[in-house]
Every structure is written in structure tokens, then in C-alpha cells.
Amino acid sequence: MPTDATGGVGRRIAYYRSVVRPKLTQKQLADAACVALGTIRKIERGERGVTDDTLAAIAEALGVDPGRLRSDREPSHSQARDALPALSAAIAAYDLPEDGPVRTIGELRQAVDEAEAWRLGSQYTRLVRRMPDLLAELARAHQAAVGQERAVTAALLVSAYRSADAAAYKLGAHDLSARMIELMRWVTSEADDPLLGATVAYVRTEIFFAARAHAAGLRALERAIDTAPAPSGLDEFAARGALHMRAAVIAGRARDAAAANTHLQEAGALAERVDEDIYRGTAFGPDSVRIHSVSVAVSLGGDHVGQALDVAREWKPPTRLPGERRSGFYIELGRAQLWSGLADDAFESLKVARRIAPQHTRDHPWVREDASTLRRLKRADSESLTSFAEWCAAT
Template identity: 75%
Template sequence: MPAHTDGGVGRRIAYYRSVVRPKMTQQELADAARVALGTVRKIERGERGVTGATLEAIAGALGVDPSRLRSDRGPAHTEVREALPALSAAIVTYDLPEDGPVRPMHELRIAVDEAAKWRLGAQYTRIARRLPALLSELARAYHAAPAHERADAASLVVSAYRSADAVAYKFGARDLSARMVDIMRWASPEAEDPLLAASVAYVRTETYFAARAHAAGLRSLELALDAAPEPTTPTETAARGALHMRAAVIAGRSSDADAAETHLSESRALADRVPEDVYYGTAFGPDSVRTHEVSVAVSLGGDHVGQALDVAREWKPPASLPAERRSGFYIELARAQLWAGVADDAFESLKVARRIAPQHTREHPWVREDAATLRRLKRADSETLTNFAEWCAAT
């Protein structure tokens, strides 16, 4: 891959290394990224370029998305889009995979779990690079698996497709996303796991959001709630709570305030019974429900927008919450602030969202719409606002 030669890359690497807690030395960064210490020193001093593979390794060691280290965020944006055809090609043969190598099941699980972490961290470039090959390998593993491993293989297929779907959906490839959801629904019964089926129902709601079929989406989630296990264990409680949380948002989009509040109340009660964590690929707990209180208020609009502002005055999402969820909170808060007439606050929220998860923020349609509105309202006011609008391609 081409090398990034702008000295700004090295400065950004040094900056992120200095804020890692505890502060990371150059030697520690080199060891974690598996590159030579001299290489790290020269990159930080701007004396040598850095290839895409090395940049990704360093970003992984620092715990940030590679796009945060690039001098030009554009290449990451383009790279994800350029990978969409490869994702599409990988899923074409999900039922008739081509021959190729297959790692042992435990190694595949490690790879799938890593992809799930990238999804929660909104690190879409990594997913776009790695998932096409992984999806193909998982298809081979599933079809070659002996009977006693078939359920595990199906579970891995569902999880990996969920990570790949995040890229397709967030980057506007809605038809590709819908195909991936269909494959998740095809593989899920083979896993013989009702909690996995609940997680697929959660993800399937994307197709209803994309089609603006909100009432139908709410019915689908309510059917999933009927089929979900009773909440006796933490994972069962979280699975049911996540479905209620999702149902509250889509009820808000369909302007059904009563249903939205009912589902939100149910999700609050269930969240109080479990610690905030990631269950079957979905973050759930008291903090996740708070973020969804803002989402529901914005979905309902009108007189409900003040509720979103009230939540934000009293609470902010903690750093322990996945980046994708935290950035989503600030994106939706920005919309509420814009509607409430506090444009400066709205812009500050969008900037916070960008710092947390730049790729997620850049690709979110609300960000483009709201940045364009802010630019019209403030016109020649702010060079920073103009730069932000150009960054997210607001028109």
C-alpha cells in the first residue's frame, strides 16, 4: 500500500501515544504494533513515510481508528467505499463457497470477535479490509463443519455478517445491507440459540428504518419480544431489554408516543437488572438506555425535543460506552439542539461526535443535513464550520 509521507501523521501518532493511559513510550508502541523502535522514532519525527499496513498496526496499538492518524481523512472514506464490491462478492457464494483454507474454529472465533470490537468502535476501515476474506472463509467452515460444530459455525457467520453489515448500512449500501441481514436470518436457526435470533431481529430493524416502514418494524420487534426467552439470566435480560430499546426508537419514528414510552420504560426496568456491557454484540445497560432516551425524544420531535436536552444537561455518555453509541448520542443531541434554536451547541455536539468516531459521524446522513443547515444559518461566520461541512460533504 502507498506510504503516507506527511509529517502530520507522525505528530498525530506522538500525540495519541502521549495521551494513552498510562502514557505509552515509543518502545511500548513499537512492541505493541510489532514494528521496529527505529521505525516509530523516524515516523514520529517525519523522517520516513508509513505504509497503510504499518499505520493500521500503530493505530491498533494506540486503540484509535487509522483515519485519526491520517493527514487526509479522505482516503479512509474512499477505501471503505472501494471495499463494498468485495463484500458483495464475498456474500454471493455464501451457500456455495469456493475452495480455500479454513482455520480451526477457535481461531475463527477470535477473528470474528475482533471484528465485532471494530464495529462497536466504529472502525469501519478495518472491517472493510478484513471481512471479505473472513466471510468467504466462514462460508467454507460452515459447509464443511461436522454436525457437532455446525451450530458454532452458524453463530460465527451471524456475528461476522453483523460486522460487515455495519459498513454496508452506515455507508449507504442499503441493498447490500438487506442481503446481509437475510443471510443472518438464514444462518441463525442453525445456531439453535434464541438469544442469537433476538440479536438478528434487533439488526433487522435497519431494513425497516431504511424503508421508513416504521409501523411494520415495530410489529416485527414485538413478535421478536414474544419469541425471546424470559429474562432470568443477565444475557436473557439484556437481549429482551435491547429489543425494547430498539422498539422505543422505531415507535418514535412512527409517531407512536405511547408505544415509545412503554418500550422505553420496559428497557429501563431491564437495564437496572444488569451491568452495562456488550451482550451478543449489542451494548445494553443503564447508559445505553439513557442514550436511547435522547434518540426517542428526537424521533418523536415537536414537544419531546426538550426531553433530549434535559437528559444531556444531567448526563453524558461515559468513555466506557462503545464509540459508535457515544457518537450517535451526540449526533442526535445536535439535531435536538438545532431544532431548539441553539446552533452553537449543535455544532459543538457534532464536533464531539467527530472526535469520538470520525467515520461514523462523517457517514451519518443527519450530520450532513445538520451541517448544511448550520452553514446556511451562520453563512460566512465560521471557517471551522465551513471546514466541517466540507469534511462531511454537506451541501
């Protein structure tokens, strides 16, 4: 339901944007919230209302609770987590969807693409609130589809499940995430697209990360690499490269330095064959491999941590990369800096991550752990650090 911007919402947004942390321009706020710049301008001037979804996205970008921006000042809990039960109910009825309208394939594809953009921008609140209806509609479309159209709706379902899964996983609902990944695996067989298997194998790694079953996850990825289609075009090179990139990280978590370096080298060689772009919903290219090299170094720990600092001294992730991936770079870098005794640099990296993708940063367990450690180490800088720690619920 739209909130009346003339009641003070627009003024409060402008205040938090320009005066309070994180001090953003209107363009930066629009980019972080995945909202049109013109919309931000009109809201701040009080020329238009703002829907709950848009307000939640703006609040996440500003790093404040949505209740602080509302006219009625009602307290607001995590709207994303509050919406998870509806998402769970939607996938429980994956084969028995309720009757309802079904848009054209073109319209459904547009809705799925929009959800993917939210995923890449770490807009988890929007995802969990919108995905239950979209998943139910796609289930109806798939159930009614015949012939080639069935393969098309299956592929759209895989992409939609992936977007919903990203929100569930990042919000800590790992059981729900695992159920959606199993549905992705189920529907992939009907999509008539060999590369979708590689996509699902990439996402399935979340289950192994959550269970800390890193060695098993590495085996699963290596099997997926062996069965992936032989590279013959950009999509195939990117799909195989993304699997190697993911395998390098989970090998690092398994403390298998030899496997991690081997997979990272394979990913780097494949990255030279493609431009940095989004392939099958995953960013892959030379920049993404650099980011994952930092992740591998941090995962291996010990003497490897210095390699992460070396990368960061010479390179920063470009803005064309998805916000979640760029924020992840700074979260990993912050941990490397903290372990290296660079507490001030670590805090700066966490603040950069927050500016890029607030919700991804706030819900990241490493951020909470490292903010707690920094808070204990840096009592002299208590105000800004305490504020950050409270924002991400660090203990």
C-alpha cells in the first residue's frame, strides 16, 4: 500500500540520505535500491507516494529500519524474514498450484528477469514478498504447457527458483533453500537445456556450504565439471569457468590448497575467453575470478591471507559487477585485513560493502562476527562502530 510522501516520508529519506549515514547522492541511492532516479527525486520532493516494497528497498540502501522512514513511525521487523513462510507455502504446492491467471510467456520472462535483477542487487525483501505469487503462476503455466512451451516454462521455473533460493539462503533459511534447489534439479530435466545442469550444480553448492560439508561439495562440483557440455561458445566457457570458480572457493574452505589453486587457474584460463558479463544468471569473467581469488585466500587462511591484500592493493571490483559480488569482495577483504591486524582498514571495507549492498552485508554472518571483534578491539571509536554493530545485529 502506498505511503504518503507528503506526510514526511520523502523528507526523512532525504535526511537519512544526505545527512545521516551512509551519505549518498540521489543517484547512488537509486542504484543501491534498484529504483529509478526520477522516482527517488519525486519521492523526496513529496510529489508521489511510495509503496511498501520501494520503501523497504530504500531503507535497506540507507541502512535503516523502514519504520524510521514511515509517517506513522510504526516499528518494523524484518519484512524479508516475515515473508518466508509464504515462500515456503508456495513451493510446498509446486505440483498443486491454486487456480489463477497466467500471463503470456513473454510477460512471465520479463517478471523472471526482474527477479534476477533483484537477486543480483541483493534486494531480498522484494524477492521474498514477490516470489510466492510468481512461483505459483509459473507452476500453473508449466502444468498447462505442452510441447516446446513446456521446456520454456521449465527453464523459467529454474531461474525463478534460483532467485527465491538466493533470498532464502542469504536470510539463513537453509532448509527452505535446500528444498528449492531440489526443485531446481527436478524441473531442469524438463528444460531441454544441458547448461542448466551446470547452473543448478553451481547453486547446489550452497547446501554444502551450509552443512560445512566442503569436501563433499568439492566432489559434487568436480563431477558437474566432468559432465558439463564441452565448451564451444561463450555460454559454455562461462558455465564451466563458473563451476571451476566455485570449486576453488569450496576447496579453500576444505583447506585443500592444491585443488583450490588448480580450479582457480582453470577458471582464469576460461575467463580469458569471455567478457565479464552475466551468463545464465552468474557473473563470470576476469574480474569475477579476481574476486574469487580473494575468497580462496581468506578461506585457506594462514600465510595465504596476504594474497588477498595483494589483490586489493592493485585492483578494486568495477561498478558493472553485481552489487552482491562487489560487496562480497569487501567483506572478504575486511576479514583478511582484520586477521592481518589492520582493524581500521577492515572497518572501512565493511562500510564500503554496506554502501554497495546493504542487505547482503547486514545478513552476512562474517560481517556480524567481524563487527563484534572490531568492537572489542576498537573501543576508542565506539560511536560509529557501535552504530554499525547494532545495524548488523553483532553481539
